[in-house]
Amino acid sequence: MLALQILIDGFAISALYALGATGFTLIFGVSGVLNLSHGAIMVAAAVAAWAAASVFHLDSYSGALVGVAIAAVLSLLTYFTVVQPIQRSNKIPNEEKEIFVLTATLLWGIMIQEAIAYFFTNNAKTVLPIIEGVVRIAGIRTPANTLFTAAVCCLVIALLWILVNRTRTGKVVLAASMNPRGVTILGFELTNVYVVVWIIYGVLAGIAGVLLGMFLGVSSYSVGPLTASAFSIVVLGGLGSVSGSLIAAFVVGYLETFTAYMISPAYRSIPALLLLVIVMYIRPQGLLGRR
Amino acid sequence: MTSTTPRRTAWSLILLGATALGLSLSSAAYAADPIKIGVIAEAQAIAGASIPQAAQMAAEEINAKGGVDGRKIEIVTYDNHSSSADSVRAFQRAVNEDKVNAVITSYISEVVLALEPWASRLKTLMITPGAASNEITKAVHDNYEKNKYTFHGYLTSAALAQSVCDAAKDLLVDGKKMKTAVIMSEDAAWTKPLDIGYQECLPKIGLKVLDHIRFSPDTTDFTPIFNKIESSKPDVIITGISHVGVQPTVQWKNQQVPIPMFGISSQATNSTFGKDTNNAADGVLYQGVSGPGVAVTPKSVPFAENFKKKFGNYPSYAGYTSYDEVYMIADAVKRAGSTDSDKLVTAMEKTDWEGTIGRVQFYGKEDKFTHGIKYGKGLITGLILQWQNGQQVSVWPKDVAKSDLKFPSFIKFSSAK
Numbered sequence: 218m219l220a221l222q223i224l225i226d227g228f229a230i231s232a233l234y235a236l237g238a239t240g241f242t243l244i245f246g247v248s249g250v251l252n253l254s255h256g257a258i259m260v261a262a263a264v265a266a267w268a269a270a271s272v273f274h275l276d277s278y279s280g281a282l283v284g285v286a287i288a289a290v291l292s293l294l295t296y297f298t299v300v301q302p303i304q305r306s307n308k309i310p311n312e313e314k315e316i317f318v319l320t321a322t323l324l325w326g327i328m329i330q331e332a333i334a335y336f337f338t339n340n341a342k343t344v345l346p347i348i349e350g351v352v353r354i355a356g357i358r359t360p361a362n363t364l365f366t367a368a369v370c371c372l373v374i375a376l377l378w379i380l381v382n383r384t385r386t387g388k389v390v391l392a393a394s395m396n397p398r399g400v401t402i403l404g405f406e407l408t409n410v411y412v413v414v415w416i417i418y419g420v421l422a423g424i425a426g427v428l429l430g431m432f433l434g435v436s437s438y439s440v441g442p443l444t445a446s447a448f449s450i451v452v453l454g455g456l457g458s459v460s461g462s463l464i465a466a467f468v469v470g471y472l473e474t475f476t477a478y479m480i481s482p483a484y485r486s487i488p489a490l491l492l493l494v495i496v497m498y499i500r501p502q503g504l505l506g507r508r
Numbered sequence: 509m510t511s512t513t514p515r516r517t518a519w520s521l522i523l524l525g526a527t528a529l530g531l532s533l534s535s536a537a538y539a540a541d542p543i544k545i546g547v548i549a550e551a552q553a554i555a556g557a558s559i560p561q562a563a564q565m566a567a568e569e570i571n572a573k574g575g576v577d578g579r580k581i582e583i584v585t586y587d588n589h590s591s592s593a594d595s596v597r598a599f600q601r602a603v604n605e606d607k608v609n610a611v612i613t614s615y616i617s618e619v620v621l622a623l624e625p626w627a628s629r630l631k632t633l634m635i636t637p638g639a640a641s642n643e644i645t646k647a648v649h650d651n652y653e654k655n656k657y658t659f660h661g662y663l664t665s666a667a668l669a670q671s672v673c674d675a676a677k678d679l680l681v682d683g684k685k686m687k688t689a690v691i692m693s694e695d696a697a698w699t700k701p702l703d704i705g706y707q708e709c710l711p712k713i714g715l716k717v718l719d720h721i722r723f724s725p726d727t728t729d730f731t732p733i734f735n736k737i738e739s740s741k742p743d744v745i746i747t748g749i750s751h752v753g754v755q756p757t758v759q760w761k762n763q764q765v766p767i768p769m770f771g772i773s774s775q776a777t778n779s780t781f782g783k784d785t786n787n788a789a790d791g792v793l794y795q796g797v798s799g800p801g802v803a804v805t806p807k808s809v810p811f812a813e814n815f816k817k818k819f820g821n822y823p824s825y826a827g828y829t830s831y832d833e834v835y836m837i838a839d840a841v842k843r844a845g846s847t848d849s850d851k852l853v854t855a856m857e858k859t860d861w862e863g864t865i866g867r868v869q870f871y872g873k874e875d876k877f878t879h880g881i882k883y884g885k886g887l888i889t890g891l892i893l894q895w896q897n898g899q900q901v902s903v904w905p906k907d908v909a910k911s912d913l914k915f916p917s918f919i920k921f922s923s924a925k
C-alpha cells in the first residue's frame with residue numbers, strides 16, 4: 218500500500234523535476250550558460266497562470282497558456298538583456314564570461330522574484346487544476362491532475378526528443394552543442410540557434426512551472442529551492458547530458474519521496490543532497506557526464 | 509592680534525544670536541511636535557501588508573479630529589522583508605535617527621523576539637499586532653524592569669490554543685460528536701507553546717490526541733503528511749499554521765482528504781485566501797479575532813469597510829490590531845501627558861480600550877503573561893470562521909454566528925454516529 222503510494226507520488230514529482238531540468242541542461246549543452254534565473258522563470262509562469270485565471274477570469278487552459286507564454290517571453294528577455302550582452306562584451310575576458318553569466322542570471326532571478334513578491338505578495342499561489350477530482354489506483358486516492366501532470370511531462374519530454382533528433386532545427390541545435398564553429402561554417406547564424414534554444418527552454422520551464430503550480434503551489438520563496446533542485450539534478454546527471462538529467466531527476470524525486478514517507482517530511486531534501494556530495498567525490502562528471 | 513578681536517566678538521555675537529534663535533525655534537516646534545510611531549512590518553506578506561496601512565488609517569482619523577492635545581500622529585514605515593536582521597536595523601534607525609516615540613511591529617514571532625532586547629536597550633515602547641509566541645510576554649514577566657517596554661497586542665499562543673479548544677468543545681465535541689484529533693503544526697517559535705496548549709486542553713474537552721505532526725515551514729508537498737494523518741483515522745485535524753496555508757489547503761482539497769481542518773490557519777484570515785487557493789479553502793475552519801461583517805464591537809465593521817474602501821481589500825488580522833494599537837498609544841500619550849517612554853509604559857499598562865477585536869486590557873507585572881492582552885469573556889475571546897462558497901463566515905461564538913458548519917462533499921464524518 219505504502220510502496221504503491223510512494224511509487225505514484227514519486228513518479229509525478231520526478232517527471233516534473235525531469236521537465237524542469239531538461240530545459241536547464243539543454244541551455245547549458247548548447248550555449249554553455251548555467252541559467253540561475255531558472256526558478257524565477259518557473260515561478261513567474263505559475264503566478265501568471267494563477268493571475269490569468271483568478272484576476273482576469275480566464276479558464277484553466279487559457280490560464281496555463283498565458284503562464285507558458287510569459288515564461289517564453291521572460292526566457293528570451295533573459296537571453297537578450299542579460300546573457301547576450303555579456304557574451305558579446307569586449308570588456309570582459311572570455312575566460313571570465315561564464316562566471317559573469319552565472320552572477321548576472323542569479324541577480325536577474327532575484328529581480329524577478331522581488332517583482333513577483335512586490336506585485337503579488339509572497340503568499341503561495343496555486344494554479345487552477347485542469348482536471349478536477351480523484352482517481353483510485355488499487356485503493357490509493359490520487360488526484361486526477363497528478364496523473365495529468367505526469368502524463369504531460371512525459372509527453373513533452375518525448376516531443377523534445379523528437380524535435381532534437383528528428384527535425385532539421387533540432388539537428389542544427391544538436392550540432393551547435395557539439396561544435397558551434399562548425400555550425401557557423403555551414404552557414405547557420407549561431408544567434409538564431411540560441412534564440413530557438415531559449416524559446417524551447419522557456420516553454421519547457423513554463424510548462425514545468427504551471428504544472429508545479431497546479432500540483433503543489435508556488436510562492437516567491439520557491440525561486441531559490443527550484444533553481445537549486447534543477448542545478449543539483451543537472452550536476453548529478455552530468456552537465457549538458459539530457460538523458461543524465463532525466464535519470465537524475467527520477468533518482469532525486471524518488472529519494473525525496475521515499476524520505477518524506479519513511480523518515481519524515483522535514484528531512485525530505487537531505488538524502489538527495491548527500492548523494493550529490495558523494496557523486497561529486499567519486500564521479501565529478503556526474504552520472505552520464507561527458508567530461 | 510588686535511585686529512582679530514573685534515571680528516571674534518562679532519562672530520560670538522552672531523553665534524549667540526543663532527543659538528538663541530535655534531533654541532526658541534526648537535521649543536516652538538516642540539509644542540506642535542508630532543507623535544511619531546514607527547511601523548516595522550512585512551510589506552510583501554498579506555498579513556504584514558495591512559499593518560502599516562491600518563496604522564496610517566488610524567493616524568489620519570486621529571489627526572482629522574485634532575490629534576492628541578494638538579499634536580499630530582505621524583507614522584513612519586519600514587519594510588522588514590520578513591527578516592529579523594532587517595527589522596533590527598529598522599528599529600535602530602527608527603529610534604536613533606527618526607526619533608520615533610513608539611514602535612508597532614510584525615506578525616512574526618521570531619522578528620518580535622529579535623526586537624525585544626532592542627526595545628529594552630533603546631528604552632522604546634514596542635507593541636506587536638500579530639506575533640503569538642509566549643516567549644514575548646515571558647521575557648517581560650521574568651525581567652520586568654528591563655523588558656517592560658514590550659507589549660504583546662495580540663493573543664499569546666497559549667490563549668490561541670485555549671480559544672481553539674473552547675470553540676472545538678461547542679462545535680466539534682458537542683456539535684459533531686467528535687472524539688479524536690491529530691495536531692498538525694509548522695515548526696516555528698509560535699507553535700511550540702501552541703502545541704503544548706493543544707495537548708493540554710484537547711483531552712480536557714474530550715478530543716483524544718492520536719498523533720502530533722510538526723513539519724518544516726518550507727514544506728511544499730503535504731501528501732506524505734496527510735497520508736500519515738489519515739492512517740491514524742482522526743475525526744479532525746487541529747492546525748497550527750501561519751507561514752504555510754495556501755499549499756496544504758489546496759492539496760487537502762485536491763487529494764480529497766476526508767478529515768476537516770480546524771484551528772489556527774493565519775493565511776485563511778486573509779480575504780484573498782479564497783482566490784489564492786482557487787476556493788479550495790471552502791470548509792476550512794480557522795480561529796480569528798475578527799472577520800468581514802462580524803460586529804465583535806461597534807468599531808469592527810466600520811473599520812473593515814473603510815479599510816476596504818481605501819485599500820481595495822479587507823484587512824488581515826494584524827490590520828485590526830495595528831489600527832487599535834495606534835489608538836491605544838495615542839490614548840496612553842494623552843493620559844501620560846508625555847511621550848517619555850517610562851511614563852508611556854505606565855500609561856499603557858492601564859489601557860482599557862474597546863477596539864475592533866474586543867476590549868483590550870493588559871496582564872500586569874504579577875501575571876504569567878505580563879503585557880499580553882487579557883483573554884476571556886467580556887474582553888477578547890476570538891471567533892471561529894469558516895470559508896463557505898468563497899466567503900469568510902462566522903460560526904462561533906453563537907451570538908455572532910451567521911451560519912452552521914458546511915463542509916465540501918469529500919469530508920466524511922467517521923464517528924459522527
